[in-house]
Amino acid sequence: MGLLGRRRKREDESLPFDMFELTAGHADREARRARRLESIYHHGQAKIWDGRDVLAELVQKHGRPQLPEAQRQALSRIFSIIMWGELAAWKISAQLSDRLVELEPKLAAASQVHDEARHFYVMHDYLDLLGHKPPPMDFWSRRVVEMTLQTDDLTKKLLGMQLTIETIALTLFQHVRELGVEPVLAELLPYYERDEARHVGLGTQLVPALMAKMSIRETVGVALFQLELLAASVFSLKAMEPDLVTIGVDPRDILAIGFRKQMEMQKVMREEFPAWPEDPPVNRLFHGLCELLFPSEGEGVKVPAHVRLAHALAVVRRTREGVLEVADRGRKQPAQAG
Numbered sequence: 001m002g003l004l005g006r007r008r009k010r011e012d013e014s015l016p017f018d019m020f021e022l023t024a025g026h027a028d029r030e031a032r033r034a035r036r037l038e039s040i041y042h043h044g045q046a047k048i049w050d051g052r053d054v055l056a057e058l059v060q061k062h063g064r065p066q067l068p069e070a071q072r073q074a075l076s077r078i079f080s081i082i083m084w085g086e087l088a089a090w091k092i093s094a095q096l097s098d099r100l101v102e103l104e105p106k107l108a109a110a111s112q113v114h115d116e117a118r119h120f121y122v123m124h125d126y127l128d129l130l131g132h133k134p135p136p137m138d139f140w141s142r143r144v145v146e147m148t149l150q151t152d153d154l155t156k157k158l159l160g161m162q163l164t165i166e167t168i169a170l171t172l173f174q175h176v177r178e179l180g181v182e183p184v185l186a187e188l189l190p191y192y193e194r195d196e197a198r199h200v201g202l203g204t205q206l207v208p209a210l211m212a213k214m215s216i217r218e219t220v221g222v223a224l225f226q227l228e229l230l231a232a233s234v235f236s237l238k239a240m241e242p243d244l245v246t247i248g249v250d251p252r253d254i255l256a257i258g259f260r261k262q263m264e265m266q267k268v269m270r271e272e273f274p275a276w277p278e279d280p281p282v283n284r285l286f287h288g289l290c291e292l293l294f295p296s297e298g299e300g301v302k303v304p305a306h307v308r309l310a311h312a313l314a315v316v317r318r319t320r321e322g323v324l325e326v327a328d329r330g331r332k333q334p335a336q337a338g
């Protein structure tokens with residue numbers, strides 16, 4: 001048996017008494033990875049925060065969240081999706097914590113369960129302060145979390161949870177915090193970001209190792225899953241666009257931050273696995289789709305459908321910069337000027 005319990009059958013209900021033998025002959029690189037995974041758990045414990053205290057202190061400092069009605073509603077709708085996303089993250093990390101067999105990744109997933117439970121109830125309490133009853137998720141956001149929740153393949157699950165859902169959350173949190181949309185939320189989000197950044201570590205440490213052992217058929221299966229997941233994420237961003245614009249967020253900036261985070265993750269994975277591809281086909285297709293839905297001409301500029309399609313195909317062929325690169329450059333320039 002490898003890193004993960006491959007056959008479910010009755011394994012979930014029994015104990016893996018050979019769990020320490022799995023790591024006995026580990027090479028240096030794997031031992032190093034195991035230590036990093038273990039530290040996810042211990043850092044989680046060292047940096048734990050009390051959600052009730054933090055929220056109460058922030059409300060005492062800034063007062064109850066106050067926003068003009070349209071913004072209040074838009075912010076509430078966006079963060080309702082986040083709240084359900086936290087519940088999904090709670091369930092998915094619980095599945096991972098059960099199904100991972102080796103001690104270190106199992107510890108990392110267990111600490112994530114505790115974090116996501118806190119993220120869920122604190123976001124619920126925050127939305128309550130905003131006077132909002134969270135509606136169900138929209139079709140595309142639901143698709144993203146349910147694909148990840150329902151897959152039995154642990155590589156797909158890690159790719160969906162650790163490397164996709166966490167990145168989306170981190171990206172949105174960072175941008176909403178930077179814009180200071182609402183002061184209680186702006187000071188609450190760094191607590192979330194610190195936790196979510198740790199959770200990404202479980203994916204960057206495990207996914208390349210798992211994929212390195214896959215057959216071509218399995219690799220293609222994972223790539224198709226990832227592409228469908230990324231497409232559903234961009235459609236959910238599109239569905240959120242009117243609310244994002246209402247609170248002053250350009251969805252292209254979200255794509256740019258997400259893109260940069262994705263590059264950082266790829267870099268971490270390439271350090272461990274130099275064979276990890278620089279610009280896999282899934283990336284190119286995803287960038288083309290982003291260009292199609294969010295043309296780099298910018299918000300409010302009308303671009304005819306056939307021009308959009310031509311631009312998107314040029315992005316896939318890498319003969320044209322995509323919306324991600326353009327927005328990413330736009331975000332870097334003001335920082336460099338300052």
Ligand SMILES: [Fe+2]
Binds near residue numbers: 086089115116196
């Ligand atoms: Fe979370």
Ligand SMILES: [Fe+2]
Binds near residue numbers: 089112166195196199
């Ligand atoms: Fe998380």
